[in-house]
Structure formats: C-alpha cells, structure tokens
Amino acid sequence: MSRQRKAVALISGGLDSLLAVRVIQQQGIEVEGINFFTGFCVEGHTHAIRKKDQKKPKRNNALWAAEQLGIKLHIIDIVDEYKDVVINPRHGYGANLNPCLDCKVFMVQKAREWMEQKGFDFIITGEVVGQRPMSQRKETLPVVQRESGIDDRLLRPLCAKNLPETLPEREGWVDREGLYDFSGRSRKPQFALAKQFGFEDYAQPAGGCCFLTDERYSVKLSDLWQHRGEKRYDLDDIMLLKVGRHIRPADHFKVIVAREEGEGNFLQGYRKQFISLKTTSHGGPLALIDGEASTADIELAARIVARYSQGRDAPQVELEVSDHGAGPERLTVVPLAASEVREEWVL
Amino acid sequence: MSRQRIDCSRLLCPMPVIRVQDKVAELHPGDELEAICTDPGALNDIPAWCRINGHEVLETRSDSDAGEYIVVLRVGEDS
Ligand code: SF4
Numbered sequence: 001m002s003r004q005r006k007a008v009a010l011i012s013g014g015l016d017s018l019l020a021v022r023v024i025q026q027q028g029i030e031v032e033g034i035n036f037f038t039g040f041c042v043e044g045h046t047h048a049i050r051k052k053d054q055k056k057p058k059r060n061n062a063l064w065a066a067e068q069l070g071i072k073l074h075i076i077d078i079v080d081e082y083k084d085v086v087i088n089p090r091h092g093y094g095a096n097l098n099p100c101l102d103c104k105v106f107m108v109q110k111a112r113e114w115m116e117q118k119g120f121d122f123i124i125t126g127e128v129v130g131q132r133p134m135s136q137r138k139e140t141l142p143v144v145q146r147e148s149g150i151d152d153r154l155l156r157p158l159c160a161k162n163l164p165e166t167l168p169e170r171e172g173w174v175d176r177e178g179l180y181d182f183s184g185r186s187r188k189p190q191f192a193l194a195k196q197f198g199f200e201d202y203a204q205p206a207g208g209c210c211f212l213t214d215e216r217y218s219v220k221l222s223d224l225w226q227h228r229g230e231k232r233y234d235l236d237d238i239m240l241l242k243v244g245r246h247i248r249p250a251d252h253f254k255v256i257v258a259r260e261e262g263e264g265n266f267l268q269g270y271r272k273q274f275i276s277l278k279t280t281s282h283g284g285p286l287a288l289i290d291g292e293a294s295t296a297d298i299e300l301a302a303r304i305v306a307r308y309s310q311g312r313d314a315p316q317v318e319l320e321v322s323d324h325g326a327g328p329e330r331l332t333v334v335p336l337a338a339s340e341v342r343e344e345w346v347l
Numbered sequence: 348m349s350r351q352r353i354d355c356s357r358l359l360c361p362m363p364v365i366r367v368q369d370k371v372a373e374l375h376p377g378d379e380l381e382a383i384c385t386d387p388g389a390l391n392d393i394p395a396w397c398r399i400n401g402h403e404v405l406e407t408r409s410d411s412d413a414g415e416y417i418v419v420l421r422v423g424e425d426s
Contacts, residue, residue, distance in 0.1 A: 035361075037361055037362070037365060041361075059391055059392075059395070060360055060361055060364070060388070060391070060392045060395065062361075063361075063364070063392055063395040063396055063399065064395065066399045067395055067398060067399050070399075071399065072399055072400050073396070073399055073400070074368070075361050075364055075365050075368060075396075076365075077362075077365050239359070269357050
C-alpha cells in the first residue's frame with residue numbers, strides 16, 4: 001500500500017493559503033501548517049496595543065485558518081535570522097522596505113528544513129502568479145524554488161496549471177486536474193472558490209502580510225538606521241516603530257508620543273529603558289525619548305509632549321520626567337504652538 | 348505528571364503562543380502548564396492553539412488588578 005503523503009503549508013492567515021490547503025486536503029493529502037513570526041507581522045500587535053481596536057474581538061488569523069482547516073499549526077520565531085533578510089536583501093526591496101523575494105526564499109527554505117526534519121513530502125503555498133509585483137511574478141517564482149533548495153517539491157495549488165509540473169503531480173500524489181490556473185491581481189476566482197468551500201469571514205489584509213510594505217513604517221525604519229549609523233535593529237526597536245507618533249527634532253534624539261491609552265500602556269513597559277515624560281497638570285500622553293538628550297533637549301521634548309496634551313492651549317503645562325525609571329522630576333514648560341512642530345520632524 | 352508555569356508577561360501575540368508551544372514540546376502527555384500573560388489576546392490565541400493541536404484547556408481567567416491573563420492547559424496524548 002502506498003504511504004500517506006504529507007504536505008506542509010505556509011499559512012499567513014489570508015484567504016489564499018486557506019484555499020490552497022483545502023484544495024490539497026481534498027486530494028487526500030495530510031497537511032500541517034507553518035506560520036513564521038518575523039516581528040514585522042501586522043497580525044495581532046497593533047490590535048493588542050491599541051485600545052480602540054480592541055472592541056472587535058481579536059483573533060490570530062493563522063490560528064483561525066488552521067482551525068477552519070482542521071490542521072495543526074506550528075508558529076516559528078524567526079526574528080533573529082530574519083534580520084539578515086531585511087538588512088541585506090540580495091534581490092533588493094519592493095516599493096518600501098519590503099524584501100519580498102528574499103523573504104519568500106527564506107521562508108520556503110526554513111519550511112524545507114522543517115519538512116525534511118519531520119519527514120513531510122512537499123510544501124504548498126497560496127501564491128498566485130502575477131498577484132504581487134515583486135515576489136509572485138512568473139519570472140520570480142522559479143527563483144524561490146532554486147534559491148530555497150526546494151526545487152519541484154514546491155506546489156502552488158491555486159496557479160499550478162500555469163506552471164511546470166511538480167514532483168507531487170508527476171508522482172501521482174496529487175492530480176493536476178484538481179488544481180487551479182488562477183493568475184493576476186483579480187481576486188474574483190479566489191472569492192468564488194471560498195464560497196464553494198463554504199469559507200466566510202476570512203482575513204483580507206490590504207497591502208501585504210507585514211509592516212515592511214507600509215510606507216510610513218518604512219520611513220521610520222530608514223530613519224532609525226540612518227541615525228544609528230548602521231542597518232541594525234532588535235525586536236524592541238521594530239515593535240516601537242509600530243506605536244505612537246515619532247517626532248525627530250534633532251539628529252541625536254526622537255520623541256515617541258502615545259496616540260491613545262493602549263499605546264501609553266505599551267510604552268509604559270519601556271520606561272526603564274528610556275527617558276519618559278508624562279503630563280501631570282493636564283491629561284496627556286506618555287512619551288519616550290530615544291537617543292542621548294541634554295537638559296535643553298528634554299525641555300524641547302516636554303514642549304512637544306505638552307502640544308499633544310489637553311493643555312496645548314494653556315500658558316504652562318507640568319510634566320514628570322523619569323530617567324530610565326529613576327525620579328521622577330517635575331518640569332514646567334510652555335507647549336509648542338502647532339506651527340512650531342516642523343513638518344520634517346514628524347516621521 | 349508535572350505542573351509548570353511560564354511567564355509571558357509583556358509579550359504580545361503570537362509570542363505567548365510560541366512560548367507555550369515550545370514549552371509543551373518539552374512536556375509529556377498529561378502534564379499541565381500555566382501561562383501568565385499580559386496581552387489579553389492570549390485568552391483567545393492560546394486556547395485556539397490548544398484546540399488545533401489536541402491539548403485540553405483546563406482554565407482561562409483574568410486578574411484585572413494585576414493586568415494578567417492566565418491560561419492553564421493539559422498536554423494532549425498525541426504530543
Ligand atoms: S509582505 Fe512582508 S512577509 Fe510578505 S513577502 Fe513581503 S516582506 Fe515577506
């Protein structure tokens with residue numbers, strides 16, 4: 001009797017990976033999912049941080065997708081190894097700091113290692129030819145296969161009929177006739193297939209699966225690298241870039257101002273690592289100073305924070321300043337006028 | 348059979364799920380694990396992870412004074 005064949009699926013939590021898995025399950029293949037945590041994932045974090053977003057019940061879409069599909073899901077922390085992909089992408093960046101092609105190669109390579117270790121037979125992804133400008137062009141799909149070392153053990157069920165036959169098809173593990181020929185940016189075929197499979201309420205991330213496709217986020221990350229003098233980051237850096245207003249009045253420091261209560265609570269957790277400011281005479285946000293700040297710099301930062309407090313029109317605003325958790329000391333400042341917050345300061 | 352506890356405070360999802368997953372990989376069927384989290388999303392995500400991977404959720408509770416969200420699970424037979 002032939003052996004039960006097993007596939008590992010890259011699960012983002014979006015519709016395409018959901019459909020790709022169901023197509024392959026229908027062919028009697030056992031599937032388990034892998035989801036990679038890079039630190040840049042849109043999933044969860046801002047939702048967990050921002051209070052106003054918490055009214056909708058939160059869910060992790062990859063876990064939700066796995067539950068719909070009845071498959072196991074392995075979430076893998078690749079934060080450290082992924083840095084090299086973001087910092088030195090061999091194939092360059094997309095429209096923003098998104099190294100999509102290198103990212104795909106890396107993820108498929110990690111999935112291949114997992115597949116080999118666990119005795120699985122092939123990998124599936126929800127990619128569709130022509131759907132994304134950088135990583136899903138017809139010319140770039142073979143690059144992923146070659147550079148990840150997976151070769152023809154990578155099957156893309158939603159567009160397989162537009163691509164050369166893969167090993168699972170040649171070996172008869174999967175029937176090519178049961179696969180699809182989707183291509184291009186239209187999502188209509190996916191919606192129709194979702195309906196056929198009875199999937200509702202699936203996630204529809206705009207733009208992409210991570211913050212690196214976001215223009216504002218990329219500006220903040222470039223700014224971080226530029227002022228640090230090198231392309232380097234740790235998890236706290238990239239988490240903080242997701243939160244608050246980032247205002248850089250000088251090369252050697254910037255101010256991160258919470259935009260709402262949830263962000264304030266999140267920044268609170270960093271008070272021992274930074275100088276922090278909080279208005280006391282009026283309601284206002286918590287803010288952190290990132291960089292080396294002199295007494296004059298702290299005063300300017302305090303005036304900026306006062307600008308975003310309820311005392312913005314008051315003659316004076318009082319704040320507490322805590323230096324890496326020590327203190328606090330009191331400081332009274334005149335809030336900056338709106339016209340004094342220069343446009344180029346706001347990242 | 349043992350009962351262990353992991354501290355996932357200040358971690359945002361999916362990090363608490365990853366910590367739980369990695370800890371469960373070291374445990375045996377029937378062992379219990381208590382995860383202390385500060386991200387309220389953990390109350391949804393850890394039970395969802397348990398359901399799809401065959402582990403039993405024994406308890407979920409929140410301690411609003413401490414800002415903690417706690418999930419207790421029992422490792423399933425097939426792990
Ligand atoms: S959008 Fe982000 S996670 Fe998705 S392929 Fe591009 S770099 Fe990778």
